[in-house]
Amino acid sequence: MESTIVKSINYNAYFGDNHVVKNVNIEIPKNNVIAVMGPSGCGKTTFLRGINRMHELIPGATAKGQIMLNNEDVMEMHPIFVRLKIGMVFQRPNPFPNLSIYDNVIAGYKLNGIKLPKAEKDRIVEHSLTRVALWNEVKDSLTKKGSFLSGGQQQRLCIARAVAMEPEVLLFDEPTSALDPISTSTVETLFHELKKNYTLIIVTHNMQQAARVSDKTAFFYMGELVEYDDTKKMFTNPTDIRTQNYITGRFS
Amino acid sequence: METSVDNDLITRPDLTTGRVIASTKIQEDVKGIKRVKRSHRQIRAENVFRRTLVIVALTMVVLVLGIMLTLVVQSIPSIKSAGLGFLWGKTWDPVKDVFGVYPFLLGTILTSFMALIISIPFSFAVGIFLGEYYPKGWVSNILKNTVELIAAVPSVIYGFWGLAVLVPLVRGFETKIGVDPVGLGIFTSSLILAVMIIPYAASLGRSMIQMVPSNLKEAAYSLGATRWEVIRSVILPYTRSGLFAGIMLSLGRALGETMAVTMVIGNTSLIPKNIFSPGNTMASVIANEFTEADHPVYLSALIELGLVLFVVTVVINMIGKRLIKGFSNE
Amino acid sequence: MNNTLVKYRIGKSIGFQALTILLSVACVLPLIFILVYIIQAGITKINWHFITNLPKPVGEIGGGIANALVGSIIIIACASLMAVPFGILCGIYLSENKTSKLAYWSRLCVDILQGVPSIVIGIIAYFWLVKPLGGFSALSGSVALGIMMLPIIVRSTEETLKLLPDTLREAAFALGLPFHRVILKVIVPCGISGILSGVMLSIARITGETAPLLFTAFGNPYLSTNVLKPMQSLPLLIFNYATSPYNEWHDLAWGASCILLIWVLLLNIFTKLITRKWKVQL
Numbered sequence: 067m068e069s070t071i072v073k074s075i076n077y078n079a080y081f082g083d084n085h086v087v088k089n090v091n092i093e094i095p096k097n098n099v100i101a102v103m104g105p106s107g108c109g110k111t112t113f114l115r116g117i118n119r120m121h122e123l124i125p126g127a128t129a130k131g132q133i134m135l136n137n138e139d140v141m142e143m144h145p146i147f148v149r150l151k152i153g154m155v156f157q158r159p160n161p162f163p164n165l166s167i168y169d170n171v172i173a174g175y176k177l178n179g180i181k182l183p184k185a186e187k188d189r190i191v192e193h194s195l196t197r198v199a200l201w202n203e204v205k206d207s208l209t210k211k212g213s214f215l216s217g218g219q220q221q222r223l224c225i226a227r228a229v230a231m232e233p234e235v236l237l238f239d240e241p242t243s244a245l246d247p248i249s250t251s252t253v254e255t256l257f258h259e260l261k262k263n264y265t266l267i268i269v270t271h272n273m274q275q276a277a278r279v280s281d282k283t284a285f286f287y288m289g290e291l292v293e294y295d296d297t298k299k300m301f302t303n304p305t306d307i308r309t310q311n312y313i314t315g316r317f318s
Numbered sequence: 319m320e321t322s323v324d325n326d327l328i329t330r331p332d333l334t335t336g337r338v339i340a341s342t343k344i345q346e347d348v349k350g351i352k353r354v355k356r357s358h359r360q361i362r363a364e365n366v367f368r369r370t371l372v373i374v375a376l377t378m379v380v381l382v383l384g385i386m387l388t389l390v391v392q393s394i395p396s397i398k399s400a401g402l403g404f405l406w407g408k409t410w411d412p413v414k415d416v417f418g419v420y421p422f423l424l425g426t427i428l429t430s431f432m433a434l435i436i437s438i439p440f441s442f443a444v445g446i447f448l449g450e451y452y453p454k455g456w457v458s459n460i461l462k463n464t465v466e467l468i469a470a471v472p473s474v475i476y477g478f479w480g481l482a483v484l485v486p487l488v489r490g491f492e493t494k495i496g497v498d499p500v501g502l503g504i505f506t507s508s509l510i511l512a513v514m515i516i517p518y519a520a521s522l523g524r525s526m527i528q529m530v531p532s533n534l535k536e537a538a539y540s541l542g543a544t545r546w547e548v549i550r551s552v553i554l555p556y557t558r559s560g561l562f563a564g565i566m567l568s569l570g571r572a573l574g575e576t577m578a579v580t581m582v583i584g585n586t587s588l589i590p591k592n593i594f595s596p597g598n599t600m601a602s603v604i605a606n607e608f609t610e611a612d613h614p615v616y617l618s619a620l621i622e623l624g625l626v627l628f629v630v631t632v633v634i635n636m637i638g639k640r641l642i643k644g645f646s647n648e
Numbered sequence: 649m650n651n652t653l654v655k656y657r658i659g660k661s662i663g664f665q666a667l668t669i670l671l672s673v674a675c676v677l678p679l680i681f682i683l684v685y686i687i688q689a690g691i692t693k694i695n696w697h698f699i700t701n702l703p704k705p706v707g708e709i710g711g712g713i714a715n716a717l718v719g720s721i722i723i724i725a726c727a728s729l730m731a732v733p734f735g736i737l738c739g740i741y742l743s744e745n746k747t748s749k750l751a752y753w754s755r756l757c758v759d760i761l762q763g764v765p766s767i768v769i770g771i772i773a774y775f776w777l778v779k780p781l782g783g784f785s786a787l788s789g790s791v792a793l794g795i796m797m798l799p800i801i802v803r804s805t806e807e808t809l810k811l812l813p814d815t816l817r818e819a820a821f822a823l824g825l826p827f828h829r830v831i832l833k834v835i836v837p838c839g840i841s842g843i844l845s846g847v848m849l850s851i852a853r854i855t856g857e858t859a860p861l862l863f864t865a866f867g868n869p870y871l872s873t874n875v876l877k878p879m880q881s882l883p884l885l886i887f888n889y890a891t892s893p894y895n896e897w898h899d900l901a902w903g904a905s906c907i908l909l910i911w912v913l914l915l916n917i918f919t920k921l922i923t924r925k926w927k928v929q930l
Contacts, residue, residue, distance in 0.1 A: 440671050461672060574763075
């Protein structure tokens with residue numbers, strides 16, 4: 067039996083009076099890749115951002131309910147603590163443009179003022195970049211700024227930056243929608259490796275991607291979690307009619 | 319994609335599944351405690367920072383309120399003694415305690431508006447040159463930088479040059495046309511002021527003109543319009559409020575200009591007879607007489623003048639800014 | 649549409665373009681003339697003696713502007729020390745809070761401040777500092793100049809930071825950075841070139857300002873470094889000596905004008921170079 071690492075209990079999210087995520091209850095097992103799918107505006111991104119308390123950064127945004135990370139309620143913790151344990155990778159690659167590749171990887175430590183001995187920093191940088199299969203490509207240009215990297219490489223740099231913090235969970239918000247097909251497949255291969263050490267929750271627009279990379283899939287529609295099951299079952303024999311309509315392309 | 323085996327990793331069995339997990343988590347746990355302690359400090363620092371930002375923004379408001387309050391409070395003695403007659407009193411005689419500022423209002427209006435009228439053709443020419451004819455390239459850069467330089471030269475230098483070069487020239491001109499050859503006066507001030515305010519309307523005009531959407535211009539071109547006709551019938555009407563805002567900003571600058579005007583205007587409290595007479599503006603009379611004001615009502619009268627100047631310039635500037643905001647929201 | 653009419657219209661268009669070019673060039677001429685004249689008149693007066701000596705009383709030849717040079721530097725430095733941190737913090741607040749009520753009023757006040765004539769600010773500094781302290785002082789002059797610097801610094805900081813993409817903030821927050829580190833360690837460094845150019849422009853602006861100093865710093869024939877006493881500054885010296893009836897003092901004023909002009913021009917050029925060099929490629 068797999069242990070649950072993230073569990074949301076009656077989680078609701080609002081933009082002002084707009085109720086965008088409705089009563090979501092979901093249990094996410096450790097070291098799995100969970101795909102979160104749904105049509106535009108269904109609340110999947112809002113739910114994802116709620117997990118690491120990024121949702122409340124938007125003025126007027128509020129949330130209710132509980133999200134348990136192991137045995138602690140993320141909603142009760144100070145957001146900084148949450149984000150040290152749950153990392154996020156965004157849709158558009160966003161490495162810090164004023165930092166070198168090396169500094170970008172350890173940005174989580176450096177910018178937080180956490181001082182590490184050089185040997186330790188080197189180890190973290192090499193380790194994280196290896197984890198995202200970027201080490202061989204950039205090991206000779208670590209002191210350069212990352213603007214010369216391709217989109218796919220920049221995104222992998224962002225994943226390395228998140229991984230360097232040794233989080234327990236990694237959240238991905240449509241991580242390959244801004245990338246070309248080759249970079250996309252490189253990143254997707256990464257998911258397979260990353261899940262050995264982390265739990266991945268990936269919001270994706272791309273059904274084929276969800277089918278390719280995930281162990282379980284959650285289908286959101288109009289703010290509600292409509293169906294949540296093993297990916298294989300979801301795509302071959304969905305229970306809810308709305309899921310079926312989405313998968314067969316009746317609406318997107 | 320191959321996984322590399324990291325020899326530094328610590329392996330331990332996961333206590334629930336029995337699977338062997340390679341992770342650096344044990345080392346990280348110690349680091350984690352350090353991280354937590356540091357984060358507590360940072361949360362407090364975060365609040366201090368947020369509060370500081372609010373205080374700073376509040377202080378800005380308090381500063382401006384303080385400025386207005388000081389001006390009003392210090393003007394009260396003068397308001398009490400002269401009343402509204404202050405504004406249309408034609409005599410300014412500190413010795414007799416008679417303070418009417420009409421001559422200075424007249425001087426200000428004459429110099430500023432004359433300067434505007436002289437400078438507008440040039441400002442617009444530069445605006446159209448940089449906005450429409452040569453928006454890019456080395457020619458554009460040279461003109462743009464030069465015009466910006468005009469605004470960078472300190473006004474005291476304009477004043478000194480005006481005193482040394484312009485005044486004798488104007489004196490010669492006045493002899494020729496049979497006017498009192500003083501050289502100093504409203505006309506000379508307007509000339510210098512005109513040069514100084516060119517950059518304001520020019521740079522605003524340039525940005526407004528560049529913002530005209532090209533599909534509007536193309537529509538006119540496709541109907542066979544010449545370039546001048548496109549400018550006249552598409553660009554200028556479209557940027558009308560923006561150009562007017564530029565004029566407001568130039569006017570605001572002219573009204574508040576002190577040093578260059580003080581040095582060439584002649585500094586007299588008499589009502590100017592014609593544009594070649596010497597005179598005074600609100601700003602120049604304050605500059606000249608502030609340190610000589612020996613009794614409270616005199617000083618208060620100068621402050622009241624400052625208050626009038628303040629209100630007028632701020633209003634004109636705000637009109638200009640509102641127009642610009644309205645334009646960019648379209 | 650007959651040919652002659654079209655030709656006439658085209659002619660008009662070309663004529664207008666020629667007029668525009670003519671007027672634009674004509675604009676530039678007075679400036680070039682002024683620059684050349686000042687440099688010519690002043691450059692001969694400048695030598696080591698000029699820079700290091702104090703002005704001599706009327707009737708004696710020689711003399712220099714050392715007190716004005718030192719005074720200008722001190723007054724500008726004090727003004728910057730006060731205005732730069734304050735202005736940048738205010739700009740940060742405004743860029744982070746686009747819609748709050750305080751932001752609205754604060755922004756409005758910055759706009760109002762930008763339009764206030766420099767002489768009025770001098771009046772304010774007089775009542776806030778000169779009267780309570782019992783005399784003219786360099787400090788009051790610095791405060792007046794500092795107030796004038798604020799709108800420029802606040803605006804350029806706010807505009808620069810607003811241009812930075814949201815993804816930058818999000819990436820920083822997602823790494824667990826607290827608010828003050830997101831701003832100070834990520835946002836501000838990425839916008840440093842714009843912020844710096846605003847600071848330098850404000851310094852260039854106040855370097856040449858005279859009116860606010862007329863009854864605050866007031867001027868001083870001696871070299872003073874005491875900020876609580878009157879101090880001479882370059883533009884003040886130029887004003888006083890240029891309007892005096894003594895030819896020797898006129899000479900001093902020309903030399904001083906030349907130095908002031910070159911100083912201000914160099915600051916402006918320097919600003920443009922720095923902005924380009926430090927711009928972060930987003």
